[in-house]
Amino acid sequence: MTLNKEQIKRLFIGFDKPLALVIFLLMCVGLIALYSAAINMPGRVEDQIRNIVLTFILMWAVATLSTQTLMKFAVPLYTIGVGLLIAVAVFGLTKKGAKRWINLGIVIQPSEIMKISMPLMLAWYFQKREGNIQWFDYVVALLLLVLPVGLIAKQPDLGTGLLVAAAGLYVIYLAGLSWKLIFPVLIAGLLCIGTILAFEDKICQQDIKWHILHDYQKHRVCTLLNPTSDPLGKGFHTIQSVIAIGSGGLVGKGWLKGTQSHLEFIPEKHTDFIFAVFAEEFGLLGECALLVLFLLLIARGLVISASGATLFARLLSGAITMVFFTYVFVNMGMVSGILPVVGVPLPFMSYGGTALVTLGLGCGILMMVAREKRLMQS
Incomplete structure (x- = not known):
């Protein structure tokens, strides 16, 4: 035909x-x-x-869907994604020192699911609260975000954790989070960066531990500041x-x-x-x-x-x-x-x-909205 x-x-x-x-x-x-x-x-x-x-x-395929149909997948996808991240933490596969994969007949990386399911879940939550969004809704949204990001960071996978965190924070900001709350966080971040730059020689010594980061992550930051230290x-x-x-x-x-x-x-x-x-x-x-x-x-x-x-x-x-x-x-x-x-x-x-x-899914959603x-x- x-x-x-x-x-x-x-x-x-x-x-x-x-x-x-x-x-x-x-x-x-x-x-x-x-x-x-x-x-x-x-x-x-x-x-x-x-x-x-x-x-x-x-x-x-995604572009032909409706937003109402997509909303139905928000909670199941988020729940499955978090469940798989917990499963990875318990009995996941370890490669090159990182535990990021799980064998379900085929080997998958559950953290990739969260790149789409995280903003999908938060957008669904704020849609349900439309017209009556209170301060505690942002707290709930942050808790929904912290759980998977924490599990991804533990693997460790800084790159994916950064993208998932960014996706969630963008939704929270676009939902109306006040700049009065965002501005102090930005100032604190700039102060941290300034402190690292000012005291690089001291804090990058091998015997100094960065308790919030793994040793290899500390090494990445220090070699960024001075690549010739480990050429x-x-x-x-x-x-x-x-x-x-x-x-x-x-x-x-x-x-x-x-x-x-x-x-x-x-x-x-x-x-x-x-x-x-x-x-x-x-x-x-x-x-x-x-x-x-x-x-x-x-x-x-x-x-x-x-x-x-x-x-x-x-x-x-x-x-x-x-x-x-x-x-x-x-x-x-x-x-x-x-x-x-x-x-x-x-x-x-x-x-x-x-x-x-993952990028194709995102573009398909944009086309669906258009x-x-x-x-x-x-």
């Missing part, structure tokens, strides 16, 4: 055209960068193309990626001509550090073009969020958009040497199926 033009149009009615175009362009740029980064890793590009196809199918260990990632970015100059060395990546100086070059590969080969102009694409993605997400038909839709889509910003900021920050290395991928560019599926608004206006 052949589909006519109208039937094909109806199949993609859920797609927001501006958002879909930006995502498509980012994926194309990502494949170009990945081809160069993984040129000595057969099968990586083919695997990523398969992941992209699956992501678009998932995005399409062949934890500081190696930062030093080599900064060299790659700087050596790209204005226009770059040209596609497939990056020496830092092709001579194997950049670790994890096809995943977390793919931005260094891209920057070396396409230079400052390429970086600016990439930043424009990410800014367009975030801007379109915020426009969709602002026009959401319900509080649930606005909170969820707004939080997802700001999580995209967090992905980009943290990844580019750690690759550029201004943030610690925490294992956060660059959206739609880093190799990996799990992260791409579709419902269009249907209301028609």
